[in-house]
């Protein structure tokens with residue numbers, strides 16, 4: 554009523570006219586008044602509605618990432634051959650690493666994502682420049698399972714966008730190299746050969762390793778040997794059997810007897826305890842099994858992805874961003890891990906397109922949007938504090954490193970998730 558009378562006044566003022574006005578004109582003015590009243594009310598109600606239930610806008614956050622990445626680019630001299638990895642808490646400068654670092658693929662990956670979004674040659678050229686720094690990794694024996702992260706996020710993204718045959722040859726060679734870490738008796742890839750040699754001689758497999766199967770799946774379908782597909786499937790099956798606890802939380806690492814293949818025990822490296830649920834490990838499981846289902850269409854992998862996701866969502870704190878470990882002893886006074894949130898948001902968006910039940914799909918989609926909205930808030934975006942996208946990631950709490958920091962992989966999966974959402978909305 555109040556809005557109606559306000560609109561009436563606005564309409565009267567706007568259309569006040571001399572008494573001598575003729576009847577047909579008066580009639581049409583009355584019609585216009587009614588229309589204006591309707592317009593005012595509708596606009597006001599939708600304004601109130603938007604305020605009460607804000608619509609998350611991925612594109613304005615992608616634009617934010619573009620602006621931040623431009624700032625980072627300006628800090629890297631053209632002749633430099635290092636890549637940004639992290640910015641420590643309350644610091645403003647990136648810590649740079651060589652191409653051999655496990656995180657080296659994420660910066661080129663971010664540049665490829667920005668090229669995909671903008672179609673701007675500038676980003677393609679920068680992406681190519683940083684991707685090429687990783688070329689030597691394809692021509693040496695496998696250091697560890699991270700070869701998948703390194704090469705799939707850089708050359709892999711690049712190849713999918715440009716079809717550059719040189720990238721393809723490098724990827725195929727790298728997939729063969731990664732496969733040399735596969736142990737047929739255990740049924741998994743050896744994640745950390747260095748640790749096996751130095752510590753106990755036992756074959757180790759970490760949950761993160763699920764992510765690196767994507768390179769093998771891709772290679773098996775793009776001219777590489779079919780055995781790469783079998784290796785990826787066997788790894789996913791063995792991990793599903795041994796790495797999940799009965800409640801579907803995951804162990805960070807499993808140790809196996811190298812020659813019999815027997816499972817020895819589960820343990821952690823970056824989590825709080827052997828039996829705890831390390832947040833990023835659970836995120837890798839959700840993403841890894843979602844991707845494995847996409848590549849195989851075997852329902853058991855979809856079930857594994859959903860089981861891991863459902864537990865993660867059930868145990869999330871109210872603001873949708875997990876603490877670095879779901880069982881850390883001093884929650885709520887523990888650092889968060891925004892990178893786990895970003896990985897999970899991206900995975901949930903894909904998972905929402907793979908499940909057939911519409912209600913379940915909607916739930917995964919809505920949870921992903923809520924996570925992205927939280928990550929895009931003032932608390933989690935770096936904004937003027939540094940040139941990364943996100944704050945509050947935790948790399949290795951037990952080692953006391955990269956706690957409450959900006960991490961390049963958090964940024965990468967955040968941007969990937971925003972782009973996925975933007976495409977889904979369109």
Ligand code: GLY
Nearest residue numbers: 655761823833948
């Ligand atoms: N893949 C190593 C990590 O998640 O920290």
